[in-house]
Amino acid sequence: MAKVLVSDPIDQVGIDILSQVAQVDVKTGLPPEELVKIIPEYDAMMLRSGTRVTKEIIAAGTQLKIIGRAGVGVDNIDVPAATRQGIVVVNSPEGNTIAAAEHALAMMLSLSRHIPEANQSVKNNKWERKRFIGAEIYKKTLGVVGLGKIGSHVANVAKSMGMKLLAYDPFISKERADQLGCTLVDLDLLFAESDYITLHIPKTPETTHLINKEALGKMKPTARIINCARGGTIDEDALAEAIAEGKIAGAALDVFEEEPLGESKLRNYDNIILTPHLGASTAEAQVNVAVDVAEQIRDVLLGLPARSAVNIPGLTPDVMEKMRPYLQLAETLGNLVGQLAGGRIERLTVRLQGELASTKGQPIVVASIKGLLSQALRERVNYVNAAIEAKERGVRIIETRDASIRDYSGSLHLSAQGSLGEHSVTGALLSDGEIRITDVDGFPINVPPSNYMLFTVHRDMPGIIGKIGSLLGSFNVNIASMQVGRKIVRGDAVMALSLDDPLPEGLLTEITKVSGIRDAYTVKL
Numbered sequence: 001m002a003k004v005l006v007s008d009p010i011d012q013v014g015i016d017i018l019s020q021v022a023q024v025d026v027k028t029g030l031p032p033e034e035l036v037k038i039i040p041e042y043d044a045m046m047l048r049s050g051t052r053v054t055k056e057i058i059a060a061g062t063q064l065k066i067i068g069r070a071g072v073g074v075d076n077i078d079v080p081a082a083t084r085q086g087i088v089v090v091n092s093p094e095g096n097t098i099a100a101a102e103h104a105l106a107m108m109l110s111l112s113r114h115i116p117e118a119n120q121s122v123k124n125n126k127w128e129r130k131r132f133i134g135a136e137i138y139k140k141t142l143g144v145v146g147l148g149k150i151g152s153h154v155a156n157v158a159k160s161m162g163m164k165l166l167a168y169d170p171f172i173s174k175e176r177a178d179q180l181g182c183t184l185v186d187l188d189l190l191f192a193e194s195d196y197i198t199l200h201i202p203k204t205p206e207t208t209h210l211i212n213k214e215a216l217g218k219m220k221p222t223a224r225i226i227n228c229a230r231g232g233t234i235d236e237d238a239l240a241e242a243i244a245e246g247k248i249a250g251a252a253l254d255v256f257e258e259e260p261l262g263e264s265k266l267r268n269y270d271n272i273i274l275t276p277h278l279g280a281s282t283a284e285a286q287v288n289v290a291v292d293v294a295e296q297i298r299d300v301l302l303g304l305p306a307r308s309a310v311n312i313p314g315l316t317p318d319v320m321e322k323m324r325p326y327l328q329l330a331e332t333l334g335n336l337v338g339q340l341a342g343g344r345i346e347r348l349t350v351r352l353q354g355e356l357a358s359t360k361g362q363p364i365v366v367a368s369i370k371g372l373l374s375q376a377l378r379e380r381v382n383y384v385n386a387a388i389e390a391k392e393r394g395v396r397i398i399e400t401r402d403a404s405i406r407d408y409s410g411s412l413h414l415s416a417q418g419s420l421g422e423h424s425v426t427g428a429l430l431s432d433g434e435i436r437i438t439d440v441d442g443f444p445i446n447v448p449p450s451n452y453m454l455f456t457v458h459r460d461m462p463g464i465i466g467k468i469g470s471l472l473g474s475f476n477v478n479i480a481s482m483q484v485g486r487k488i489v490r491g492d493a494v495m496a497l498s499l500d501d502p503l504p505e506g507l508l509t510e511i512t513k514v515s516g517i518r519d520a521y522t523v524k525l
C-alpha cells in the first residue's frame, strides 16, 4: 500500500480521502533532519506553509510521486528540484481565496477602527473612547497590488463598501480591471494616491521588497498597508522605520520575511497589527484545500492525472482525457524513433499533421519526448520532467505543423537526429482509437505497434522475405504480422514485422548478413 506523509495540520476530511488508497502518517512539526531520514519510505507528501521541502528532502524522497500543498503558495517547496526528479507538485489554487481576501478586509477595518488596541484597552479595565477615533473607509482610495483571485475579491467587496479602487498588476488587462471597477495605474501613482494599499502578489524577484524605503516615501502620511500575501514583499526594517517616523499611518501584516516571526521591531508599534499567517485559517478554507489536494494525491497514486499540477503545464485532466489517444500515439512513436535512431539523440522534430495541426501541441511534444527518453530513463521519465531531461541531455526539440497533409484524421511525424544518423516515423489513429505506424524512414507501411518488432531496410527483390521468415523460424521466433513498404519496384524497401517473442541474442547480426539487407533494427515497445 502507498504511504503518505502529512507534515502540517490538515483537516481530517483530507486524511479520510487519502486513507482510501494509502497508509497516512500525520507527523507535524518535524525538523528537516528528521524529515530527510523518514522521507525515503513515502510515495506522497501533503503539507501547508509550515514545512520547507528543500532539495535535500526531495533528493532523499526516492519513492515520492507527488507533493501536495494544501493551499496556494508553493514557495516553501523546491519545485525545480521536484520537477527534475519527476515529482508532481499540486496545490489548491482557489480553496482559500475567500478566506485570505476576508482576512485582508478584516485587517483593513481593524486598522481603521483600532480594534486590537481598543479590545486590549477594555480588557485592561479602561474606557478610552477619545483615544480610538477611527477613519472611515467609505470614499477612501484602496490600491490593490496584484489583481488575481484574492485581489479581485478584495476589490469587489471594497467597491461595494464605497471605496475608490486603483490597481497595479502588469499581467492584467484593462478590460478585466474595468470589470472590477479598478483603474489600472503605475505603482508610483498607486503609492501616492492610496489611503489603503493591499498586497496580493506572489513573492518573486520582481516583488521582493516592492515596498521599500523609497516606496514608503511616496505614500501619504495617512496611508495604511495590508500584507496578507507573502512575507518579503515588504522590507520590514524600512516599514518599522516609516511607522516610527510617522511617514505612514499604519500597517497590518499576516506574513513575514521569516516565519514564525523572530526578533522584530514590528512588535513595538500599536499601529502595526500582526497575525500569525492566518489568511487561510478558516474552517471552510481548510476543508476546501484539504479535499482539493487529498483528491489529487489519491488520483495520482491511482495513476490518474492531477487537476492543478503546478509543474505539468498544459496537462490538465480535461486536456489529458481529450488527448489521451494522441498522447499514447506520441509516446509510442517517440519510443520507436528513439530506438531506430539509437545512440545519443541531438534533435527531435515533432510535426503535427492534418487535423492534428490545429490542436494544442505542447502535450503531444511532451509525450513524444517521454517516449524518446523512455529507453534511457525507463520509469524515471514522466510528463513532469520529460522536457527538462531533454534539455539537460542536449536534445533540441522542434515543433512544426503541416495542416496540408490529409492522411487519416490527422497524423504525427517524428524525426530524430542522433549520433548514428537520422530516422523518422509517422503514425495515426484509426477511428476506433487504435494506433497505426504509417511510415518508417519515408517508406509507407500500415502496422499496429507491438511489443517486439523487427524493421529491416532491404533491396526489394524476390526471396528476401522468405529468407528472413526462415531465419526467424530457425530461432523459434513466431511472426505475428509482416508488411513491406516500398517507394519503387525493386528499389529500397522497409519490412516491418511484429513478433510474438523477443529476438534471441545474435539473431539481429545474422539478419544483417542476409544478402540484400542493408540495415536491421529490433525494437521493444
Ligand SMILES: NC(=O)c1ccc[n+]([C@@H]2O[C@H](COP(=O)([O-])OP(=O)(O)OC[C@H]3O[C@@H](n4cnc5c(N)ncnc54)[C@H](O)[C@@H]3O)[C@@H](O)[C@H]2O)c1
Residues within 6 Å of the ligand: 072, 073, 074, 093, 096, 097, 100, 145, 146, 147, 148, 149, 150, 151, 168, 169, 170, 171, 172, 200, 201, 202, 203, 204, 206, 207, 228, 229, 230, 254, 255, 277, 278, 279, 280, 281
Ligand atoms: N496569508 C495567507 O494565508 C494567504 C492565503 C492564500 C494566498 N496567499 C498568497 O496571496 C497571494 C495572492 O494569491 P492569489 O490566489 O490571488 O494568486 P493569483 O495568482 O490569483 O494572483 C496573483 C496576482 O499577482 C499578479 N502579479 C504577479 N507579479 C506581479 C508584480 N510584479 N506586480 C504586480 N502584480 C503581480 C499576477 O498577475 C496575479 O494577477 C499569493 O502570494 C498567495 O500565496 C496568502
Ligand SMILES: O=C(O)[C@H](O)COP(=O)(O)O
Residues within 6 Å of the ligand: 048, 049, 050, 070, 071, 072, 073, 074, 096, 277, 278, 279, 280, 281
Ligand atoms: O499560500 C497559501 O495558501 C497561504 O499562505 C496559506 O498558508 P497555510 O496553508 O500555511 O495557512
